[in-house]
Amino acid sequence: MVDRFTIYHELWQQKGVLAVLHACLHDFSVPAQLLRSDDGERQLTDVLHMAELLQQQSTLQDGMAGLLRYLADHIRHAREGNQQTNSAEQQVRLESDSELVQVITIHKSKGLQYPLVFLPFIADAKPFPGKSNFPAAYHDEQGLLKFVFSKDDQTGVARTEHERLAEDVRKLYVALTRAQYATYVDIAPFPQWSQSALATLLVGDDAELKGTDGIADLHIEGLVFATVTNDHAKTTYQQAQAERSAAQVCTFPAERQLERWWLASYSA
Numbered sequence: 001m002v003d004r005f006t007i008y009h010e011l012w013q014q015k016g017v018l019a020v021l022h023a024c025l026h027d028f029s030v031p032a033q034l035l036r037s038d039d040g041e042r043q044l045t046d047v048l049h050m051a052e053l054l055q056q057q058s059t060l061q062d063g064m065a066g067l068l069r070y071l072a073d074h075i076r077h078a079r080e081g082n083q084q085t086n087s088a089e090q091q092v093r094l095e096s097d098s099e100l101v102q103v104i105t106i107h108k109s110k111g112l113q114y115p116l117v118f119l120p121f122i123a124d125a126k127p128f129p130g131k132s133n134f135p136a137a138y139h140d141e142q143g144l145l146k147f148v149f150s151k152d153d154q155t156g157v158a159r160t161e162h163e164r165l166a167e168d169v170r171k172l173y174v175a176l177t178r179a180q181y182a183t184y185v186d187i188a189p190f191p192q193w194s195q196s197a198l199a200t201l202l203v204g205d206d207a208e209l210k211g212t213d214g215i216a217d218l219h220i221e222g223l224v225f226a227t228v229t230n231d232h233a234k235t236t237y238q239q240a241q242a243e244r245s246a247a248q249v250c251t252f253p254a255e256r257q258l259e260r261w262w263l264a265s266y267s268a
Helices: 002-015 017-027 030-034 040-057 063-079 154-176 197-203 212-217 230-237
Strands: 114-119 136-139 145-148 179-185
Touching (some): 002 017, 040 063, 136 154, 145 154, 154 179, 154 197
Parallel strands (some): 114 179
Antiparallel strands (some): 136 145
C-alpha cells in the first residue's frame, strides 16, 4: 500500500492532482461502489466535480501543501455550515442522459445496451473501390498484408471488397445486438443497397431481391416488416400542400446550389 501511494505522489508531481484522483477512482473501484446506492450517480458526479475543482485550484495554490490546505479549509467550512461553500461555482447540476435519445456510432456502441435501437442508414454501403480508396490494404490467402494501387489489380480489388463486406457484417452484428427490447431497421432503396451487409445477410445472392425494386418483396420468417410509403410519410409528417398559404412557402434562391452531403464517423 505504501508503494502504491508513493506512485501516486510521483504521478501528482508529473501529471497533476487530477491524474492522481482518476487513478485512485479506478484502482479502488470507487464508481462501481458508489453506483450501488440509489443516489450513486449524484455522489459520483460530485466526486468528479471536486476533482476538477482541485485541478483548477492547483494552478493558484502554493504546491501540494497549499492545495491540501485549500481542501481542508473547505471541508471545515462545509461541516460548520458556512454558506461560502455553496457558491454557484462549486455546485454542479446532474443531468443524466439515460432517458434521452442518443446518437452514436456502431464502434462507440460496442459493449453497451439501449432499450430501443434505430438503424436508419444500415442498408447503405460504401463498396470498394470508391472515388479515392487507393492505395488500400488487404490480406492474401496466407494472411500476409498486401496493397492494391489501382483498379487494374482485379485480385486485390476483389479481396479488398471482400474484407470491407466482412467488416460491415461484423459491425451489423454489433448494431443488431445492442437493444434490450426492440431494434428498428430502415431498409431503404439506397443506391448501394445490394452491396450492403444487410442485403447480403437477408437475401444472399438473390439478384432480384438485391435490386432496389425487390426490397418491397422481402419476406423473412421471424422478422416483422412494416412498409412506409412516401405518400404515408407526407400525410403523416407534413402539412398537405393544398393547405399551405403563399406566405408559408419558403423558396430557395435559384442561384444557390446545395452541396451534396454524406454520412461519416470518426474514432480515435
